[in-house]
Amino acid sequence: MIYSEFKKMVNISKEEISGQILERNRDSIKVKKEEKVIENLIKIIDATLDICSKKSFQAMSIRDLSAASGLSRGALYSYFINKEELLILILSQGREIANRVLTQQIARGSSPLEKLRLAIKSHIYLSEAMQTWFYFTYIEARSLPRDEQKRTIESELYTEKIFIDIINEGIAKKIFRNENVILAASVLKAMLQDWYMKRWKYKNRKVSVDDYADFVIHVMESILLI
Amino acid sequence: MIYSEFKKMVNISKEEISGQILERNRDSIKVKKEEKVIENLIKIIDATLDICSKKSFQAMSIRDLSAASGLSRGALYSYFINKEELLILILSQGREIANRVLTQQIARGSSPLEKLRLAIKSHIYLSEAMQTWFYFTYIEARSLPRDEQKRTIESELYTEKIFIDIINEGIAKKIFRNENVILAASVLKAMLQDWYMKRWKYKNRKVSVDDYADFVIHVMESILLI
DNA sequence: GTCTATACATAGATAGAC
DNA sequence: GTCTATCTATGTATAGAC
DSSP, X not given: OOHHHHHHHSOOOHHHHHHHXXXXXXXXXXXXXXXXXXXXXXXXXXXXXXXXXXXXXXXXOHHHHHHHHSOXXXXXXXXXXXXXXXXXXXXXXXXXXXXXXXXXXXXXXXXXXXXXXXXXXXXXXXXXXXXXXXXXXXHHGGGSOHHHHHHHHHHHHHHHHHHHHHHHHHHHTTSXXXXXXXXXXXXXXXXXXHHHXXXXXXXXXXXXXXXXXXXXXXXXXXXXXX | OOHHHHHHHSOOOHHXXXXXXXXHTTTTOOOOOHHHHHHHHHHHHHHHHHHTTTSOTTTSOHHHHHHHHSOOHHHHTTTOSSHHHHHHHHHHHHHHHHHHHXXXXXXXXXXXXXXXXXXXXXXXXXXXXXXXXXXXXXXXXXXXXXXXXXXXXXXXXXXXXXXXXXXXXXXXXXXXXXXXXXHHHHHHHHHHHHHHHTHHHHHHTTOOHXXXXXXXXXXXXXXXXX
């Protein structure tokens, strides 16, 4: 699997995402016409993620968002109750998609080695397709209210647990060396995160998403394979 | 070298840091008594880094800082011209120390392998000794004014260049395999960053700084050594 | 549905008393 | 040197016109 295939297979269109947000937040969205909602939610979320790649969510004012999205300040409040709810909206929806796609993709593998490769590729490809969202989540995590912060950490540990399980299975089947599993999974996660956190660096150096994925797989195989 | 030895060897005391800040910023600091300045700069910087481990620098109000540092809002402005200058003060001083210590430490090694090990250890140990500062820099980088942002990126690339040079030297001397050097240095940097960005995770899992350093060295040797 | 105008809160910064 | 009081700017949120 390469990135272009992944993108075809996994449809992460903005319309789909906005549609799901609408479903899950009918109460707090005051506008009734579905088309309008989807159209404007896309504008709002795009603008938010764009602004927040340069400054923090807290530093983004509703005035900024109004200017960037093209909606007036008043109109914005027809789509979310307050600024904090907008943040939660974006985070929860992204989390839902990311967890779903990752779990689906890994299920396609049979051997631990195949699963490991699939896990690495789908995580990197997913973070490539949703780069601004991944970046946003990482960066904003600590500014969240307690509940939301807890959910973010849970989601992070859940992903890591997937890696830990795969590695453990490989060790049990004598395919992988008996390494420190916690540390192996941790450094893997660190490498995966670097892809979306340092996108500018890899872009400048002309490292493609497929190059990066292959290299991370190579590193993990170097330490794990017998 | 283990962490406890490193700490003895490299004196990164708060008094020393504050003293250097005073020297470099005599113009903007209105208070004349040196002892007072050092005493209060420590309070201010500690409080800032502490608050900013939970929310962004921009989200920290001068009122927050006043409460946490014990100085009144008015008094704070005797130590920096405005909030942005406080940010620059903290960042530039940390950068100066980090670059200096790293360069010094690596110079102690002779062979590329020895240098690589020293570079990894001193970076991890340094980020352990200055954890709040490293975290702060990483997180605040994108909210900085253009100039300061440029300096942060330069500092990041400078560190990475150190790794690239060591790896290239090793390849030239046929000690290391002919790997993709850029990618090898990048994933190394990613692993180093994880230590200070995910301090809570490693603490919960009882991974010591020495354990982590040894594992990162092990990973790099797995992919590089012939 | 969306906009403009505005109320209300909180922030950074300064002046002058102590 | 430090504090209190206060000015001014900027931000969120809402009400009511269109």
